[in-house]
Amino acid sequence: MYITISNASLALTIDIQGAETRSLKDVHTGTEYFWQGDPEFWTGTNPILFPACGGCWNGTYRHGGREYTMPKHGFVRKQPWTVTRQTDDSVTLAYTPSEKELEQFPFPCRISVTYQLVGRKMLVQFAVENLGESTMYFQMGGHPGLNLPDYDPNRPISGYIALEGQPDSVLRATTQGCTEPERFPFPQERPGYVPICVDTFANEALIFDNHQITAATIHRTDGTPLARVESSAPAWLFWAPQGQHAPFVCAEPWYGLCDRIGFEGPVEERPYINALAARETWNGGYSVEVF
Numbered sequence: 001m002y003i004t005i006s007n008a009s010l011a012l013t014i015d016i017q018g019a020e021t022r023s024l025k026d027v028h029t030g031t032e033y034f035w036q037g038d039p040e041f042w043t044g045t046n047p048i049l050f051p052a053c054g055g056c057w058n059g060t061y062r063h064g065g066r067e068y069t070m071p072k073h074g075f076v077r078k079q080p081w082t083v084t085r086q087t088d089d090s091v092t093l094a095y096t097p098s099e100k101e102l103e104q105f106p107f108p109c110r111i112s113v114t115y116q117l118v119g120r121k122m123l124v125q126f127a128v129e130n131l132g133e134s135t136m137y138f139q140m141g142g143h144p145g146l147n148l149p150d151y152d153p154n155r156p157i158s159g160y161i162a163l164e165g166q167p168d169s170v171l172r173a174t175t176q177g178c179t180e181p182e183r184f185p186f187p188q189e190r191p192g193y194v195p196i197c198v199d200t201f202a203n204e205a206l207i208f209d210n211h212q213i214t215a216a217t218i219h220r221t222d223g224t225p226l227a228r229v230e231s232s233a234p235a236w237l238f239w240a241p242q243g244q245h246a247p248f249v250c251a252e253p254w255y256g257l258c259d260r261i262g263f264e265g266p267v268e269e270r271p272y273i274n275a276l277a278a279r280e281t282w283n284g285g286y287s288v289e290v291f
Helices: none
Strands: 002-006 010-015 020-026 060-063 066-069 082-086 090-095 109-118 121-130 136-138 145-147 160-165 193-195 206-208 213-219 225-231 235-239 248-255 274-276 281-290
Touching: 002 082, 002 090, 002 109, 010 109, 020 281, 121 274, 145 225, 213 235, 213 248, 225 248, 274 281
Parallel strands: none
Antiparallel strands: 002 010, 010 020, 060 066, 082 090, 090 109, 109 121, 121 281, 136 274, 145 248, 160 193, 160 213, 206 235, 213 225, 225 281, 235 248
């Protein structure tokens, strides 16, 4: 089931399953800004990552002397959410983990996401409410895929990523999708200006941690802007399918990060873990402005 909200400039379509955005269109020109999903490249469009961003080492994490199994990116992206509020230009969806899910994530909670259109921006606001009596630990992330209108299978570069902040170096996720200890330079045509091509994603994602990035703008090959993603998230990933010349790129703000290779500590020590006290609420989010 799909929901569509709109304003004078944009129309946004959301899938009840996973509360995942499926389309962001200009209502006047019909221009589609979001990747639509294609099994040749990637079937997703913008899954919500909770309660894990990336992978846990050996697919497990530890809390309170017990070991739990957790799939990559968590479990809410595959579940139906409930619409709790809707207006012409905004909608809020919520999800409460089931008893079965609490067996792998022992923290009673309620999560919600609000999508709102303001001018030519999509605002995304996450909220996590701890319904339990002890501190809960979780990660949360966005995964928006953005179309590249200049994609041509015969041209090596499909666009550019202009980074804002203090980008310095990246981590690499290799074995089991977990990060290596070393840091690496990233490809730049000039400072903070990254070409979107197969070579850029030869090691899959560019992973910027430590609040290096505050925003990123996707540009056409001629340098004109397409979309700008902004967030206070401490970690950002830029991803396209490894080894493929793809017609999209993902700009992903993460409030969390995958494990380091070999990590076997408690969940409290996972990278950028959020610790939420009993009966408290956490908020985070990001925005996507299109041009």
